[in-house]
Amino acid sequence: MMSIDDQLAALSRRTERIVPEADLRAKLERSTKTGTPLRIKLGMDPTAPDVTLGHAVPLRVVRQFQDWGHKAVLIIGDYTARVGDPSGRNKTRPQLSGEEIDQNARTYVEQVGKILLTDAAHLETRFNGEWFAKMNLLDVLRLTSKKSVAQMLEREDFKNRYTTGVDIRIHEFLYPLMQGWDSVMTDADVEMGGSDQLFNNLVGRDLQADAEKPGQAVIVTPLLVGTDGVKKMSKSQKNYIGVTDPASGPSGMFGKIMSLPDVLMESYYTLLTDLPMGPVKEQIQRSPRDAKIALAKHLITWLHTAEAANTAEADFVTQFVKHEAPQEMPEFGVGELGPGPHKLPALLVRAGLAASNGEGTRKIKEGAVSIDGEKVTDFQKCLTIDKATVLKLGRKYARLLP
RNA sequence: GGGCGUGUACCCAAGUGGCCAACGGGGUCAGACUGUAAAUCUGAUGGCUUAUGCCUUCGAAGGUUCGAAUCCUUCCACGCCCA
Numbered sequence A: 001m002m003s004i005d006d007q008l009a010a011l012s013r014r015t016e017r018i019v020p021e022a023d024l025r026a027k028l029e030r031s032t033k034t035g036t037p038l039r040i041k042l043g044m045d046p047t048a049p050d051v052t053l054g055h056a057v058p059l060r061v062v063r064q065f066q067d068w069g070h071k072a073v074l075i076i077g078d079y080t081a082r083v084g085d086p087s088g089r090n091k092t093r094p095q096l097s098g099e100e101i102d103q104n105a106r107t108y109v110e111q112v113g114k115i116l117l118t119d120a121a122h123l124e125t126r127f128n129g130e131w132f133a134k135m136n137l138l139d140v141l142r143l144t145s146k147k148s149v150a151q152m153l154e155r156e157d158f159k160n161r162y163t164t165g166v167d168i169r170i171h172e173f174l175y176p177l178m179q180g181w182d183s184v185m186t187d188a189d190v191e192m193g194g195s196d197q198l199f200n201n202l203v204g205r206d207l208q209a210d211a212e213k214p215g216q217a218v219i220v221t222p223l224l225v226g227t228d229g230v231k232k233m234s235k236s237q238k239n240y241i242g243v244t245d246p247a248s249g250p251s252g253m254f255g256k257i258m259s260l261p262d263v264l265m266e267s268y269y270t271l272l273t274d275l276p277m278g279p280v281k282e283q284i285q286r287s288p289r290d291a292k293i294a295l296a297k298h299l300i301t302w303l304h305t306a307e308a309a310n311t312a313e314a315d316f317v318t319q320f321v322k323h324e325a326p327q328e329m330p331e332f333g334v335g336e337l338g339p340g341p342h343k344l345p346a347l348l349v350r351a352g353l354a355a356s357n358g359e360g361t362r363k364i365k366e367g368a369v370s371i372d373g374e375k376v377t378d379f380q381k382c383l384t385i386d387k388a389t390v391l392k393l394g395r396k397y398a399r400l401l402p
Numbered sequence B: 001g002g003g004c005g006u007g008u009a010c011c012c013a014a015g016u017g018g019c020c021a022a023c024g025g026g027g028u029c030a031g032a033c034u035g036u037a038a039a040u041c042u043g044a045u046g047g048c049u050u051a052u053g054c055c056u057u058c059g060a061a062g063g064u065u066c067g068a069a070u071c072c073u074u075c076c077a078c079g080c081c082c083a
Helices: A004-012 A023-033 A053-067 A098-112 A137-144 A149-153 A156-163 A170-186 A195-210 A253-258 A263-272 A277-286 A288-303 A306-321 A346-350 A355-366
Strands: A016-017 A037-045 A069-075 A123-127 A190-194 A217-221 A329-335 A369-371 A389-393 A398-402
Touching: A004 A053, A004 A355, A016 A023, A016 A195, A016 A277, A037 A170, A053 A069, A053 A190, A053 A217, A053 A263, A053 A355, A069 A098, A069 A170, A098 A170, A098 A355, A137 A170, A149 A156, A170 A195, A190 A195, A195 A288, A253 A288, A253 A306, A263 A277, A263 A288, A277 A288, A288 A306, A346 A355, A346 A369, A355 A369
Parallel strands: A037 A069, A037 A190, A069 A123, A190 A217, A329 A398
Antiparallel strands: A016 A217, A369 A389, A389 A398
């Protein structure tokens, strides 16, 4: 068993702030003494089906706690998702229907299982509808009376929206309170979150104190930058890598990691791996490209398998270094278009490479399209698909079948 | 409830009767260059049976006009101020 100091040191790799640090230390010490595991809470809203590498950062910290014998308490925010977390937003989130939320929630536990231990001793999964569905208006009023409007407007994102005249709906003020109430209901000792969650997490600590329970310690992790190289990785920005993304292929992890800006390498290594940073920094210095390949393989090995990592690398080399078509690509039958010959733009649409005939036509004119490796610039070209035919538009491939 | 504003394509934003499928920027896609990228340069960015043709689009519905994103009416939504 690691000493408390070693544990805190191990956490520091991925923690931006621990509030308050002394409190966390005290909790760890008490847990060791009494043999009672700490309850490490992490909330996730099922607002989209994918768990991203951005979520993986706090999840890895939760995993560290699990490895030390503590218990993860995963809150699936089926009720909070109906409100929509306003954190970092500059407008109201769209509200999801109950069905969408339930469907998304179902896949979460499975995805999270790639990172966390999932046996009953190490993981407790709760839906916050468990307690919110039972509340009546009086309960809600009691909850809302805990915080003032001024306290809410202290939050950077609310303040910005208020001062720039972007509307804030009243239900959005409830979000931090609801998240905090989750902590009260689950007796969290520690709450994890991204650094944009600090406000919400601290509300939990306050509400616990108000309920005369020990206040949770709060650990926030740095935010992982998304594939655009600028903004926080998030589902709504579509700049994310999902933990269940395929290893290779156009939307695969390998390609997404390779197309990250070089400058992100250090933070990705720090936040997503446990490799010693000394050698990693040297490698990044020496060859950012090789560092990226190594990272891609490391992450794919973690989330898929070592074989998948090797295959993904091989595919990538084939496609982008040697500029040959990959082995695996999406396949589409042409039958439903009726008998040939077919116009090329229509085939591009059928293969999902273009959104409309017009777009297909433009891309052909731009020289972006090739058939079986032959570049085509004649947008009126017609062809009959009597054997498997490989279409390429930009870096995307598709195979057409008769 | 009253007053003043605002509503344009994925986002921001010009346009205030015909030259508007609608300037510009961002984003996105593609081409060149590369290390896969980033940066840079270039092109594209409503749909259709590719047509100097048709259809749909400037919050919604009506109306005026030969002709409307632009004018009028009503409605809806949002912001600010007053109550």
